[in-house]
Amino acid sequence: MNGAKLMKYAKFQQVFSEAMVALSAFSAQDFFPASPMSRWFDKLVGLEARYRRIFLELDAYFEMVLSQHMDPGRVKPETDDLVDVLINLWKGQALTKDPLKALIMDAFIGGTTTSSVTLLWAMSELIKNPAVMKKAQTEIRNMVADKQTLQVDNLSKLKYLKMVVKETLRLHPPAPLLVPRETMDHVKVLGYDIPPKTRIFVNVWAIGRDPVRWEKPEEFYPERFDDISIDFHGSHYELLPFGAGRRICPAIHMGATIVEFTLASLLHSFDWELPQGMTSQDVSMEGTGRQVYCRKTPLYLVPSCKKQTHFP
Ligand code: HEM
Incomplete structure (x- = not known):
């Protein structure tokens, strides 16, 4: 793994750990989904902003993984990995990359x-x-x-x-x-x-x-x-x-x-x-x-x- 890749990987690990912590965090919307106050509460304590930041960082990482796999110059491994399999299933379908990610x-x-x-x-x-x-x-x-x-x-x-x-x-x-x-x-x-x-x-x-x-x-x-x-x-x-x-x-x-x-x-x-x-x-x-x-x-x-x- 070269230096740039290593940095990206280390960054991913950090965002991934943050995502795991955020998933376990108390969210008012989880417990009182019907109450309009819940969304307001989650915004007030900064949970929504935290979710959005983590989502954007994870999304950028998965976008990079997909681009690497779809790069025509990529040296392919002997057998397809999970991402290759998913890309093959997705190709030709009228879908965005979101379900893949x-x-x-x-x-x-x-x-x-x-x-x-x-x-x-x-x-x-x-x-x-x-x-x-x-x-x-x-x-x-x-x-x-x-x-x-x-x-x-x-x-x-x-x-x-x-x-x-x-x-x-x-x-x-x-x-x-x-x-x-x-x-x-x-x-x-x-x-x-x-x-x-x-x-x-x-x-x-x-x-x-x-x-x-x-x-x-x-x-x-x-x-x-x-x-x-x-x-x-x-x-x-x-x-x-x-x-x-x-x-x-x-x-x-x-x-x-x-x-x-x-x-x-x-x-x-x-x-x-x-x-x-x-x-x-x-x-x-x-x-x-x-x-x-x-x-x-x-x-x-x-x-x-x-x-x-x-x-x-
Ligand atoms: C020791 C290994 C693992 C354990 C103990 C485990 C356990 C679980 C449990 C308890 C659930 C929730 C099931 C329920 O609520 O009835 C779950 C869901 C899930 N697991 Fe695993 N899992 C393991 C490995 C994996 C692996 C290797 C993958 C993927 C490569 C995976 C992917 C998923 C996914 C995608 C879901 C969500 C399914 C849904 O939302 O309906 N798990 N797992």
Whole structure:
């Protein structure tokens, strides 16, 4: 990456982080959409101006990405990337570039933070539970021989690793309240009357830790999935890290694969330790954020080249 590109990328990262914070910010229009006072309130506290600035900066970035991809002099990679695929679908349609940019933004916002946040929670749990880390490494290293690199095809056979990811998503769903819903009609839930047009947040974080549904819910114990068929594809309501129904994450398979593959690669190629002088009790598991629930503090780990490839 040359200097100018690096600058643009750094700027994008900054605007992207600002967008994530702005999306989680309290907006009067979100909570009182019918009230004319809400818009006035959001303007007064500067939220509308902030949204507009972030929108213009993101729009300029996506415009640049599209121009680069449509440049006839561009050296094309061997296979089309997501942007190429979207451009091909869009070509010949009587549409502006706006839907294209919106789709790219959805993929960026929906795809990048969720997967990286999940990976960080997984590594945090593994460093606190060394027996689980060792068991997952044994499975991977016994399957993928020395000096070979892990392939996506290997994932289907990594049963324990998949349980580790499932357990991570149970305890740490990156989108703890899903996307907001609105009731269409009057409903009664557990004796409470919910009028139509009420905004609903589904707390999947709390559902994943419900002691009525889960034995020792606070414990990180991937083996709990060994003999039960509960999965995260939206039909088992006790485990909904990707949501359910019409708004379920459209990239559920891609998201799960990214996390499984990256985690498996990290565990295959490296041994992981805490920095000298730190114990697992020092690793804070405090989280923060409403839209995306991530670690509050950075996770510091020391990788070293694996000492032992095959465990007994
Ligand atoms: C560990 C990975 C991921 C998790 C846990 C996750 C989780 C979620 C959740 C909970 C929702 C809301 C579903 C609902 O409310 O029912 C969602 C929506 C969405 N996700 Fe994901 N996601 C992940 C990865 C990805 C990836 C890789 C992409 C794209 C490349 C993506 C794109 C989207 C989009 C575009 C939506 C919005 C769908 C809509 O508005 O209807 N996600 N995701």
